[in-house]
Amino acid sequence: MRKLIYLAILFAMSLSTAFAQGRRETGPDTAPKDSVVENIIREEKNNAQVQLLAHQLFDSIGPRLVGTPQMEAARDWALAKYKSWGISAEAQNWGVWRGWERGISHIDMVSPRVRTLEATQLAWCPSTGNKTITAGLVILPDLADSAAYAAWMPSVKGRFVMISMLQPTGRPDDNLEQFGTTESVQKIKDQRTKATDNWNARIKKSGYTTRTLPVALEKAGAAGIVSSYWSAGFGVDKIFGAYTKKIPSVDIMLEDYGLLYRLVESGADPRISVHTESKERGPVPTFNVVAGIRGSEKPEEYVMLSAHFDSWDGGSGATDNGTGTLMMMEAMRILQKVYPHPKRTIMVGHWGSEEQGLNGSRAFVEDHPDTVGHLQALFNQDNGTGRVINMSGQGYLHAYEYLTRWLSKVPSDIRDSVKTSFPGTPGGGGSDFASFDAAGAPGFSLGALNWAYFNYTWHTNRDTYDKVVFDDLSKNVVLVAILAYMASEDPNRSSTEKAVLPVNPRTGEQTKWPAQVKAIRKGGFD
Numbered sequence: 001m002r003k004l005i006y007l008a009i010l011f012a013m014s015l016s017t018a019f020a021q022g023r024r025e026t027g028p029d030t031a032p033k034d035s036v037v038e039n040i041i042r043e044e045k046n047n048a049q050v051q052l053l054a055h056q057l058f059d060s061i062g063p064r065l066v067g068t069p070q071m072e073a074a075r076d077w078a079l080a081k082y083k084s085w086g087i088s089a090e091a092q093n094w095g096v097w098r099g100w101e102r103g104i105s106h107i108d109m110v111s112p113r114v115r116t117l118e119a120t121q122l123a124w125c126p127s128t129g130n131k132t133i134t135a136g137l138v139i140l141p142d143l144a145d146s147a148a149y150a151a152w153m154p155s156v157k158g159r160f161v162m163i164s165m166l167q168p169t170g171r172p173d174d175n176l177e178q179f180g181t182t183e184s185v186q187k188i189k190d191q192r193t194k195a196t197d198n199w200n201a202r203i204k205k206s207g208y209t210t211r212t213l214p215v216a217l218e219k220a221g222a223a224g225i226v227s228s229y230w231s232a233g234f235g236v237d238k239i240f241g242a243y244t245k246k247i248p249s250v251d252i253m254l255e256d257y258g259l260l261y262r263l264v265e266s267g268a269d270p271r272i273s274v275h276t277e278s279k280e281r282g283p284v285p286t287f288n289v290v291a292g293i294r295g296s297e298k299p300e301e302y303v304m305l306s307a308h309f310d311s312w313d314g315g316s317g318a319t320d321n322g323t324g325t326l327m328m329m330e331a332m333r334i335l336q337k338v339y340p341h342p343k344r345t346i347m348v349g350h351w352g353s354e355e356q357g358l359n360g361s362r363a364f365v366e367d368h369p370d371t372v373g374h375l376q377a378l379f380n381q382d383n384g385t386g387r388v389i390n391m392s393g394q395g396y397l398h399a400y401e402y403l404t405r406w407l408s409k410v411p412s413d414i415r416d417s418v419k420t421s422f423p424g425t426p427g428g429g430g431s432d433f434a435s436f437d438a439a440g441a442p443g444f445s446l447g448a449l450n451w452a453y454f455n456y457t458w459h460t461n462r463d464t465y466d467k468v469v470f471d472d473l474s475k476n477v478v479l480v481a482i483l484a485y486m487a488s489e490d491p492n493r494s495s496t497e498k499a500v501l502p503v504n505p506r507t508g509e510q511t512k513w514p515a516q517v518k519a520i521r522k523g524g525f526d
């Protein structure tokens with residue numbers, strides 16, 4: 001009885017703090033020790049494998065673009081790891097993708113002086129074979145309308161076309177704000193806004209989009225497409241995919257792109273030479289890697305760890321989503337070691353082709369309705385290397401009850417910085433938990449501290465091993481392993497009753513639960 005009252009008070013307290021501040025400050029741990037929890041913490045403290053795994057996956061295998069041999073090597077590596085840990089794992093094919101392999105790309109300015117440029121080919125860039133293309137450059141001009149652009153088009157023949165604006169500064173905002181006068185900071189920001197608006201207007205007036213313009217320029221005989229997608233930090237660009245089929249598409253870093261742009265504008269007529277090698281591999285299977293520790297009491301109910309396995313390939317995919325991947329792998333390794341007979345089956349999904357639209361997880365949801373229908377909880381992490389600082393009920397009305405209870409077993413130094421919000425809203429996209437929420441299954445996102453993720457590592461050339469914060473990653477491993485353990489042990493199935501979603505103040509309409517979206521099963525060919 002006393003215990004019940006005590007629990008009720010604790011519960012009410014945690015609720016009120018959760019609602020009042022969205023933060024759970026619970027002070028020193030008074031709960032009785034739990035040996036599984038203790039062993040999880042001890043194993044990660046004394047025997048962490050994440051640095052070794054990170055070196056193998058990020059440095060040796062490299063980025064994991066869908067359809068590349070590296071994605072396949074990562075699959076084989078993960079399957080071997082799980083096998084070595086005594087965990088059964090399999091690759092589940094769910095579609096086909098355009099197979100491509102990145103080769104060398106080398107881009108130099110050869111006139112009016114020689115400079116090797118910091119540049120790289122975009123994903124799926126066509127190969128120049130054993131040729132190096134040397135040509136002058138032309139900047140997308142500011143013309144009146146699509147007819148004027150159509151008349152200009154033939155002049156691109158034999159030239160590289162620069163399709164990105166000139167950034168007025170390569171200094172990130174925090175650097176400007178630290179050293180600049182208020183007036184000069186404002187002036188630079190105004191210049192940038194004006195230049196951005198002007199550039200967007202050019203593309204619009206041309207009658208094309210950023211997607212269709214390179215294709216039109218290719219048709220008009222351009223030698224190649226040169227772009228620069230600055231990510232608003234020092235030395236950092238986002239590297240996405242090429243749209244051209246025959247001519248190279250390369251990204252040149254802000255500093256070198258600006259150099260070329262100014263030389264073209266001043267009439268110095270710079271020339272660059274571009275050499276890109278790559279291999280088309282035809283259609284290749286695309287897959288998820290799924291592993292599991294079979295439940296001993298309720299094997300047909302599932303707790304799932306979740307993180308996408310694929311990445312863009314400008315860097316090594318270290319924080320997007322290498323760290324999420326390793327967090328879940330390491331948690332599985334530890335769970336198998338210290339909790340080998342879970343009540344419910346504990347699974348992990350390493351999804352393919354998240355970057356092209358949550359395709360791997362959407363396919364899993366479509367192909368495994370039984371698992372999804374018996375999901376106790378899914379925990380996904382996919383926003384960088386930082387320690388988890390927020391968790392939402394994702395729109396499930398009673399999620400506060402079980403999530404706060406599961407969290408209560410997490411050591412306070414990890415738990416106290418996790419801000420919870422209930423009932424929250426269901427994931428509409430963004431990462432793979434949304435695929436499960438859309439099907440009404442309880443998929444939760446573990447939101448990380450940002451560590452300048454959006455500017456510096458997300459989809460950039462700098463998403464590399466050195467950006468990983470291993471202390472934070474280890475905390476996340478402990479957190480998710482304990483959550484999985486608690487979800488597995490819970491005497492009750494978690495409620496998936498949906499909250500009434502709020503009225504959107506902008507439209508005055510009731511927010512609707514997101515609808516399931518079909519996976520793209522054949523991708524990269526258009």
Ligand SMILES: [Zn+2]
Pocket residue numbers: 308320321354382383
């Ligand atoms: Zn991601």
